[in-house]
Amino acid sequence: MLHQSSSDHSLFYKTDANSSFTVIFIYVDDLILAGNDINEIDSIKLKLDQTFTIKDLGELQYFLGLELASSNEGIFLSQRRFVLELLQDTGYLASKPASTPLDPPLKLSKDKGVPLENPQLYRKLIGCLQYLITTCLDLIFVTQQLNQYMSDPRDTHL
Structure with a gap:
């Protein structure tokens, strides 16, 4: 089950006993979905697509004027x-x-x-x-x- 952040109402998160962590950030009609469990991410994408018909744009590269590049060392903004x-x-x-x-x-x-x-x-x-x-x-x-x-x-x- 996803929980809404109390500090940012457009941020939702999910954790479980297996140290899985998933985050969804919503901005107008765009979503950023991130986490450390690809199966959980795929499951959420499937549920969203069944409910809303979504378009998966792949790995995040550009959002709200920010360019993002990821490597083994982390994320570069x-x-x-x-x-x-x-x-x-x-x-x-x-x-x-x-x-x-x-x-x-x-x-x-x-x-x-x-x-x-x-x-x-x-x-x-x-x-x-x-x-x-x-x-x-x-x-x-x-x-x-x-x-x-x-x-x-x-x-x-x-």
């Missing part, structure tokens, strides 16, 4: 594809890389610079940066700094 799509969408794909996310001597101000014509673009970028800190911890500080100017972003903030 990356947002490379998400970043490339973001850079393409914003026209920054050809930009030169920087050694730090924010130029250290740069002092941001709410008054310096020209207000952006389209502040929605800035807000979207900050939202994407907030999502990127899932795997890019070096962006936490700069995202927090830039987040302070969401109400009136300037060209110097962009």
